Amino acid sequence: MASSDSQTFSDFVTGDKQFEVPLYQRNYSWEKDHVEDLWDDLVEAVEMDRDHYIGTFLLMDDDRADDSAHKIIDGQQRLTTLTILLFELQERLDELGKETEARKIRGEYIARYGDQKLTLAGDDKTFFKRTIMENVLDDNRKGQKPNALSDVETASPSQGRLLKTKELIRVWLREGVPESSSHEDYVDFCIDLYHKIQSLPLLEYTVSSRSEAARIFQTVNDRGKSLTDLEITKSYLMHRVSLLENEDEADSSIESIQDSFNEIYDSIENISSGPSEDRVQRYHFIMWDDEWGTGWDQRHYQNHLEHLKEDFRAVGSVEEILRYVQELERMFGKLDELYNYTERDDLDNKCIETRLSNLFIAGRLANFYPLLMVAYDQYTREEVSEMTEDKFCELLEKVETFIVRTYIIEQKSADTGRTRVYPLARKLHYNAKETVPNSISPLHPDGVIERLKKRINDYCSDSRLESTLGESDVYRYYGSRKSELRLLLYTYESYLEDDEEDIQFYVEDVVNNRDDRFSIEHVWPQTPKEGFDEETKELVKQHTHRLGNLALMTPEDNAVKGNDPFEDKKKDFTRSKIRMLEAIFAMDEWGVNQIEKREQGMIRVIKERWPDEYTDS
DSSP states (O other): OOEEEEEEHHHHHSSSOEEEOOTTSOOOOOOHHHHHHHHHHHHHHHHHTOOOOOOEEEEEEOSOTTSOEEEEEEOHHHHHHHHHHHHHHHHHHHHTTOHHHHHHHIIIIIEETTEESEEOOTTHHHHIIIIISTTOOSTTOTTOOOOOGGGOOOSSHHHHHHHHHHHHHHHHHHSOSOTTOOOSOHHHHHHHHHHHHHTOEEEEEEESSHHHHHHHHHHHOOOSSOOOHHHHHHHHHHHHHHHHSOHHHHHHHHHHHHHHHHHHHHHHHHTTTSSOHHHHHHHHHHHHOTTOOSSTTTOGGGSHHHHHHHHHHSOOOHHHHHHHHHHHHHHHHHHHHHHTGGGOTTOOOHHHHHHHHHHHHHOOOGGGHHHHHHHHHHHTOTTOTTSOHHHHHHHHHHHHHHHIIIIIISOOOTTTTHHHHHHHHHHHHHHTOSSOOTTOOOOOHHHHHHHHHHHHHHHOOHHHHHHHHTSTTHHHHTTTOHHHHHHHHHHHHHHHSSSGGGOSSOHHHHHTTGGGOOEEEESSOSSOOTTOOHHHHHHHHHHTTSGGGEEEEOGGGTTSOTTSOHHHHHHHOOOOSOHHHHHHHTSSOOSHHHHHHHHHHHHHHHHHHSOOOOOOO
């Protein structure tokens, strides 16, 4: 049976208790805003001399005979952050000559009998012990070493968040009395802060089984950081299992769900720069939900959690719940593999590696994640023979072409094509399924590729591309999105090389303007200086922002004076690593004819790089 107890943080932590974060819990996830909120609440509580309820902590008893170890089911983010705060506070108190208070914090909240009181899971475990808690194992600071935080290397996003929390708290404690505090003496503030943390009221629930934990968690969760839809899903499904099976069976099924979510959380850490976990779940929902459609009353991907709960309320089968979780795990894993393809030793295919690299450089992938996840899943499954390596590479190529032509060249809105591309993911998904809903007509890879060709033509045919890039104001057309213009210029630069391996710069560096090294130069300047006659000035005004008048430039090319006439630039020009500059300044003169001819060549290269292959036949 679950037991509950209202108590203070001191009652909760001190004594012989040990706390462990189970592997199936997600890693440390608090960002700067969450840590700042906790700090502000504590400072306010100190100043107002009032209690600050820190929330509910849900524990599950470990199997150890001494009952001292507890698994943290809910509350690990708060407990971890408060532990870091107390560690940094005892450091500061020790420096301020308050050794007794510092020793008391170490002996009651940091370590006990040679073991740290809090143990994190997975990759965070050793990092937390050695770097964040600095190997402190007893109240005499044995083994602790001075640590320059700026020199610390992290191996995962969660380790980065742990380090950031430590840095933030260290800075706050070294800044002295906070501006919002009326304390005049800094030592008094630190002591009062310590006492306030000790007296924080909380509610502790302790359970003895996973099914009990699932029921309690679903009812009382009130963490400082709002639950994501994915976390709510995990909690809800475990709760459903606890209602559908007896306790022993439920514990086994819940363990399976937790194991799957452990893998999901690992994948989330590995794709931290990609879509959010809730978006990935939503992308999976598009394939999984039989009733999903493009009509306004069917687009459940905006409120998929509500519909997910409705579906599983009607499901009386634990097997169906487990199938959903396992498929969700697989899709997160496939997206993880896609994002980290080039870094894995066991995935070595040059075509796929190149196509994926190009895709991620182009960006704007939101509408295509469902299709990419399904296609890659089928490519990596032996039983789906139609998604060959060649077909997968061709599909990646068409997705990239769609993105470049639609969003980068035509600058269409982010939702353009969404209601056309999402159904393609469903159709491909059900092509590999034995059971297909009546509302879905499955598509094999060739069918998906042909439909992508049609959409590319619909949104940006060759004639449309020529019209857009042939405009007189292309430079200003790209506004603040100059990275996209640099991508087009880099494509032409790579064409000018006889051998792509000789290109002097990586495309990622150019597109992202790494170290501010890659500017876009106007050959005819934006603001002409003396040396231009009035007729030429008028022509410059009309043509300076055209694609044919633009080139990449690095700081090493600074001999090319921006606002000077072409003849003066040419005279001062020295050899550049950028081939397009060499080609430009190899000319005897520069004018409208040269701009137009170069522009036509650039557009031809861009069309060939991202071709419109659709034909009515």
